[in-house]
Amino acid sequence: MMTQKTGALIFDETADRYDIRFDVNDYYGGLHCGDCMEVFVRGKWKPTRMEYGDNWYLVGIRAADLSGLRVRI
Template sequence: MTGILIKLNDRPDIIFENGTFYGGLHCGECLSVFKENVGWVPVRLEFTDDWVLVDGGRAKIFPVPYGDRVML
């Protein structure tokens, strides 16, 4: 399923195309984020000082890109 990554009640969540919510993402959950010129990038959600995504394939950590398309 695909949707948009949002922040809801201090936690990342997904609003799907049909208008339903995932219900809040938790540490360790895996998903894919769509990046222009790259495509779907598999990541894992973690919390440090704030919510971050970990791209294990590239050993990169970046802030949660709220508003981006995601896929479970």
């Protein structure tokens, strides 16, 4: 089984997409449509995936701002 890494969603202005920050200089490398992950909401991990419509969003997750959400991938 592959080891999962936990980090926080951040918006990369230069790439115009979300990324996951694991540590000071450790990033996932940019998220794309269809990328699957789990997000920590209401005390539990929930499977979701990144998509883009009018804006970036996580399927099944209601959040005005995705930045700072705890995720694992």
